[in-house]
Amino acid sequence: MTEKKLKELLESMTLEEKVGQLVQCNAGQFIENTLDITGPEGEALPAEDLCRVMGSVLTFEDAAQARALQDMHLAADPKKIPLLLMLDVIHGLRTTYPIPLAMGGSFDDDLMTECADMARKESAACGVHVTFNPMVDTARDGRWGRILETCSEEPLINSRMGAALVKATQGEDLSRPENVACCVKHYAAYGAPEAGRDYNTVEMSERQLRETYLPAYKACLDAGARLIMPAFNSLNGIPCVANRWLMRKVLREEWGFRGVVISDYNAVGELVTHGVAENPKEAVRLAMEAGCDIDMVRNAYYQYLPALVREGTIPEKDLDEAVMRVLELKNELGLFENPYHGADEALEKELYLCPAHRDIARRAAEETAVLLKNEGILPFPKTVRRIALIGPFAEEKHLDGFWSRPGAWKDTVTLPEGLRALLPEAELMIERGCGAEIGAVDESGIERAAAAAAGADAVILTLGEEEGDSGEGRSRAEVTLSRPQLALARRVLAANPNTAVVLFNGRPLVLTELEEMAPAILEMWYPGTEAGNAVARLLFGEANPCGKLSVGLPRRTGQYPMPYNRVNTGRPKPQPDSRAFPFTSCYLDTPNLPLYSFGYGLSYTSFRYEDLTLDRETIGREDALQATVTLTNTGKRAGKEAVQLYLRDPVASVVRPVQQLIDYRKVALAPGETAKVCFTVTEKQLRFYDFDCREVSEPGRFELSVGWADHLMLTRRFELKKD
Ligand code: BGC
Numbered sequence: 001m002t003e004k005k006l007k008e009l010l011e012s013m014t015l016e017e018k019v020g021q022l023v024q025c026n027a028g029q030f031i032e033n034t035l036d037i038t039g040p041e042g043e044a045l046p047a048e049d050l051c052r053v054m055g056s057v058l059t060f061e062d063a064a065q066a067r068a069l070q071d072m073h074l075a076a077d078p079k080k081i082p083l084l085l086m087l088d089v090i091h092g093l094r095t096t097y098p099i100p101l102a103m104g105g106s107f108d109d110d111l112m113t114e115c116a117d118m119a120r121k122e123s124a125a126c127g128v129h130v131t132f133n134p135m136v137d138t139a140r141d142g143r144w145g146r147i148l149e150t151c152s153e154e155p156l157i158n159s160r161m162g163a164a165l166v167k168a169t170q171g172e173d174l175s176r177p178e179n180v181a182c183c184v185k186h187y188a189a190y191g192a193p194e195a196g197r198d199y200n201t202v203e204m205s206e207r208q209l210r211e212t213y214l215p216a217y218k219a220c221l222d223a224g225a226r227l228i229m230p231a232f233n234s235l236n237g238i239p240c241v242a243n244r245w246l247m248r249k250v251l252r253e254e255w256g257f258r259g260v261v262i263s264d265y266n267a268v269g270e271l272v273t274h275g276v277a278e279n280p281k282e283a284v285r286l287a288m289e290a291g292c293d294i295d296m297v298r299n300a301y302y303q304y305l306p307a308l309v310r311e312g313t314i315p316e317k318d319l320d321e322a323v324m325r326v327l328e329l330k331n332e333l334g335l336f337e338n339p340y341h342g343a344d345e346a347l348e349k350e351l352y353l354c355p356a357h358r359d360i361a362r363r364a365a366e367e368t369a370v371l372l373k374n375e376g377i378l379p380f381p382k383t384v385r386r387i388a389l390i391g392p393f394a395e396e397k398h399l400d401g402f403w404s405r406p407g408a409w410k411d412t413v414t415l416p417e418g419l420r421a422l423l424p425e426a427e428l429m430i431e432r433g434c435g436a437e438i439g440a441v442d443e444s445g446i447e448r449a450a451a452a453a454a455g456a457d458a459v460i461l462t463l464g465e466e467e468g469d470s471g472e473g474r475s476r477a478e479v480t481l482s483r484p485q486l487a488l489a490r491r492v493l494a495a496n497p498n499t500a501v502v503l504f505n506g507r508p509l510v511l512t513e514l515e516e517m518a519p520a521i522l523e524m525w526y527p528g529t530e531a532g533n534a535v536a537r538l539l540f541g542e543a544n545p546c547g548k549l550s551v552g553l554p555r556r557t558g559q560y561p562m563p564y565n566r567v568n569t570g571r572p573k574p575q576p577d578s579r580a581f582p583f584t585s586c587y588l589d590t591p592n593l594p595l596y597s598f599g600y601g602l603s604y605t606s607f608r609y610e611d612l613t614l615d616r617e618t619i620g621r622e623d624a625l626q627a628t629v630t631l632t633n634t635g636k637r638a639g640k641e642a643v644q645l646y647l648r649d650p651v652a653s654v655v656r657p658v659q660q661l662i663d664y665r666k667v668a669l670a671p672g673e674t675a676k677v678c679f680t681v682t683e684k685q686l687r688f689y690d691f692d693c694r695e696v697s698e699p700g701r702f703e704l705s706v707g708w709a710d711h712l713m714l715t716r717r718f719e720l721k722k723d
Pocket residue numbers: 058088132185264265472
C-alpha cells in the first residue's frame with residue numbers, strides 16, 4: 001500500500017478503530033471476546049467490538065490458528081485492516097536451541113545467526129509477524145531469574161548477538177512471508193533490579209545506564225529492529241512505560257527511532273500499582289504522553305483512551321501518530337496484500353524438528369557447553385561398558401529452559417536416548433537419587449545411586465536447578481544447589497571418582513563445594529531439543545567443548561552484583577584472590593573473585609597464546625591500530641577457541657574498569673595448527689561517558705590484553721595522541 005493510501009486509511013478511521021490499533025489481547029480473549037471491562041462502561045469501547053477493532057493478538061498456537069484469527073477479524077472489520085500476530089520466540093520455536101545465556105558463551109555471532117535463522121523459518125511458517133526478541137537486558141546478578149534470557153553480563157556480547165539475531169530474523173525485506181519483525185526488550189535496564197528481584201526498581205547513574213545498559217538496545221535498533229518494549233521496572237523513580245526521558249528524549253530524539261513501542265504485559269495498568277497514577281485512566285494518559293503506542297493485554301487503552309481523546313487530554317494528533325506507526329508496520333510486513341504472511345500448515349510440518357534444524361540445535365548445544373573442570377577424566381573412552389547415569393536430570397525431558405513453547409519438552413532428546421544412540425552396546429544404570437527443586441529434602445534415593453555408581457566404569461552425575469526455577473518472576477536469594485544434590489554428589493563421588501558432573505541450570509550457580517570434590521564439571525545450561533545427543537557426544541569425545549562463561553559464577557551468593565569489569569577502588573585488595581586484607585575492598589569470609597570468571601572455559605585440547613603485537617604504539621583519533629596474537633592448538637584434537645581482547649584505561653577523568661572486553665573472535669584450529677588472530681582497535685572503542693555524561697575519549701596510555709577476565713595473559717601498551 002502506498003504512503004498516500006495509508007494516510008487515507010487513517011483519515012477514514014473512527015476514533016474507536018484508531019484506538020483498536022493500539023490494543024492487544026491474547027488469542028483466547030480474542031476468540032471469546034472476553035476482554036475484562038471493569039471500569040465505567042460508558043467510557044470503554046464495547047466489548048463486543050473487540051474482534052472488529054482489535055489491532056494485534058499475542059500468543060497463539062499455530063498456522064491454522066493464525067489463519068483462523070485473521071479470518072475472524074477480517075470478516076468483522078469493514079476496513080479490512082489485518083491483525084498483527086505476535087509471539088515470544090526466544091530460543092527457537094519448535095526446535096529449541098540453548099537459552100540465550102548459553103548462546104552468549106559461544107562468543108560466536110555466526111552461530112547466533114544460524115540459530116535465529118532456523119527460528120525465523122519455523123516462526124514464519126507458524127504465522128508469526130512479530131517476535132518479542134531479542135531480549136538484551138545486560139545482567140550481572142544471578143539471583144535475577146531472567147538472567148537466562150540475556151546473552152551475557154557484557155553489553156558488547158548482547159549488542160553483537162542481538163544485532164545478529166535481528167538481521168537473521170527480519171531479513172532484507174519484511175514483506176517476504178519468510179521474514180519476521182523483531183521487538184527489542186526490555187527497555188531499559190530491566191536486568192539490574194535492586195537485590196536481583198524481578199520487577200524491582202532500578203536506580204542508577206545516567207553514566208552507568210548509557211555505558212552498560214543502553215548500548216545493546218541501541219545496537220538492535222541500529223540493526224533494524226522495528227519494535228521496542230519498555231520494561232516493567234521503574235528507572236530512577238519513573239516506570240519505564242511512563243518514562244518520557246527514556247522514550248521521548250533518548251529513544252525518539254537522540255536515537256531517531258521511528259518504529260512501534262509496545263508495553264510489556266499489562267504494564268500500563270500497573271502504573272496504578274507502582275503508585276504513579278491515581279487510576280487506570282491516568283495511567284493511560286501517562287503511557288501515551290511518554291510515547292507508548294500499543295497497550296499489551298488487559299484493557300487500559302481500550303477502556304480509557306477514547307475518552308481521553310474525546311475530552312482533549314490526549315491530542316488526536318498523538319493518537320494518529322501512534323496508529324500510523326502500527327499501520328506502517330503492517331504495511332511493511334505486506335499484510336494488506338497477504339494478511340496470513342508466512343502461515344503455512346504444510347511448511348510447519350516440514351520444518352519443525354526437521355533433520356537440518358535438529359543438526360543446528362545439536363551443534364549449538366555442543367558449542368555452548370562450558371567445560372569448567374577436567375582432571376583428565378573427560379572425554380570418557382567410548383569403550384566403557386557400564387555407565388551409571390545419576391541425578392535429577394538423568395531422565396529429564398524438561399531441558400529446554402524458560403520460553404520454550406508449551407509442550408516443546410516432549411520432543412527433547414533425553415540423556416538415556418542420546419547415550420543409547422551413541423553407545424548402543426553400553427549398559428546404562430539409571431538412578432535419580434534426589435530432586436533438584438528448591439527446598440528439596442528427600443535423600444532416600446541417594447544410597448541406591450551410590451551403589452549404582454560403585455558398580456560402573458564411568459559415572460555421569462546430573463545436577464542443577466529445575467527448569468521452572470529460572471525465568472520470569474523466579475528470582476532466588478541463594479543461587480545454590482539443593483542440599484540433597486550436594487549430599488548425592490558427596491556419596492556418588494566417594495563411591496566412584498570416575499564421575500563427570502553435568503549441570504543444567506538457567507542462572508549462574510554457586511559451585512564452590514561441588515568444585516572441591518568433582519574431577520570434571522560440564523555446564524550445559526538448558527541446551528534445548530538436542531540435549532541428550534549433545535551431552536553424549538561431548539562426554540565421549542565426539543564433540544569438543546568450546547563454550548566460555550558469558551557470566552561469572554560466584555563463590556557465594558553474597559558476592560552479587562559481581563561485574564567482571566569492576567573498578568579498582570582506592571583501596572583494592574593487593575591480591576584479589578587471597579585472604580582478607582585489613583582496610584581494603586574485600587570480604588572477610590570470601591575471596592573477591594568469582595569461582596569461575598567471565599570468559600573462562602576449557603577444551604579437550606589446549607591453546608597457546610603468544611606474541612601479542614601492536615602495529616603502532618600511538619594512534620590519533622582517525623587512526624586504527626592492529627593488535628595481532630598468535631594462537632596455536634597445542635593438543636591432539638581439533639578445537640575452537642574464543643579469543644577475547646580486553647582494554648584497560650589506567651588513568652581517566654572518571655574511574656574505569658580494570659578490564660573491559662572490546663572484541664572477540666571464535667577460531668577453529670586443527671591439532672598443531674597456528675593462526676594469527678588480528679583485531680582492529682579504533683578511538684571509538686576507547687570512549688566512555690565522562691562526569692557530565694558526554695561520550696568522550698581521553699588522550700593517554702591504554703593497555704590491550706588477551707585471555708579471559710581475571711586471567712589476562714599478554715598485555716601491550718599504546719597511546720592515544722592529543723589532537
Ligand atoms: C514478559 C515479556 C514478554 C511478554 C509477552 C511479559 O511477561 O516480560 O518479555 O514478551 O510477557 O509474553
